[in-house]
Amino acid sequence: MQETDLALLSDAVRLAARVATSYTGRSARFWDKPDGAGPVTEADLAVNACLEATLRLSRPDYGWLSEESEDTADRLSRETVFIVDPIDGTRSFQEGSRTWAHSVAIAHQGRITAGAICLPQRDKLYTAAEGCGAFLNGTPLSASAGREITGCELLAARPTTDPDHWHEGVVPGFRRAYRPSLAYRLGLVGEGRFDGMLTFRPTWEWDIAAGAIIVAEAGGICSDKSGAALRFNNEKPLLNGVVAAGRDMHPGLITALRR
Incomplete structure (x- = not known):
């Protein structure tokens, strides 16, 4: 089906x-x-x-x-x-x-x-x-196989570099790029052109739904900012931010974030 x-x-x-x-x-x-x-x-x-x-x-x-x-x-x-x-x-x-x-x-x-x-x-x-x-x-498609956050390239808006988002206020040394469409950002992660993408604000399901399966089927992981699996068709269709990356890098990104 x-x-x-x-x-x-x-x-x-x-x-x-x-x-x-x-x-x-x-x-x-x-x-x-x-x-x-x-x-x-x-x-x-x-x-x-x-x-x-x-x-x-x-x-x-x-x-x-x-x-x-x-x-x-x-x-x-x-x-x-x-x-x-x-x-x-x-x-x-x-x-x-x-x-x-x-x-x-x-x-x-x-x-x-x-x-x-x-x-x-x-x-x-x-x-x-x-x-x-x-x-x-x-x-x-195949998502990035990179493991190290330092030096990697992530798609993210400027506020993601605020130390308040990161464990002990330490922002990892990643390179930041930006694209205006969240769906496109996820496609680029699935494509392996970028190592991951981050958004920490509450995020509408329609911005993420198609991109989430593209990342997953390309061998990456797409979760909320706490690392929890995404669930869709919620009563209020908002997700708790999004972290998407290759399978090797994703756990490190979640660990680096402030809980």
Whole structure:
């Protein structure tokens, strides 16, 4: 079932890419969400409508959780749920940049079983299904095998270098890089181009769901910032931060963080 679900997700994000790229970024109408939740554009809503119609028609028994849909309790009674970020990196899209993504995943009983991340402007399609490996444009992926944190390269926002986050206030000597899309950051970790990624703030499930299985199926580990396994389709769909890295490095990162 995971393979047929993944084929559905892969087709859906390709369709989403055609919808999103029919808008022109800077000229797309946009407005700010309530309570400082960030911007949304007409392209976000058009992609969300396209994905919901396509995916729910194909799997009417699956629940639905999306950044751009009103959340309801219905999904909590479903064993299997779509978790969707129509455009991850809306500000990047709005600015006319290329670093934004469509991120779509399926969770079964809280565990991600299939995921797809598409970056239309970078010609990248990351895919993974449980037990089937992770791929970029059909080529198998392998996460970094590095063990040492000192000198490694991590994707993270600047606040992660605040000593308050680290054991005894000692920030490991890693090199920091940044990409505006959390989904893309996880894809890059699965790709082995970066050794890991960190975010310590509460993180929405739709930002992480597809990337989590891509990292795992590439041989890495994706957990919350305490090292606990991620569980999805929670009543409040927020995760306690995210730490993703190759299997050898992940335990050291968790140990280095302040508990």
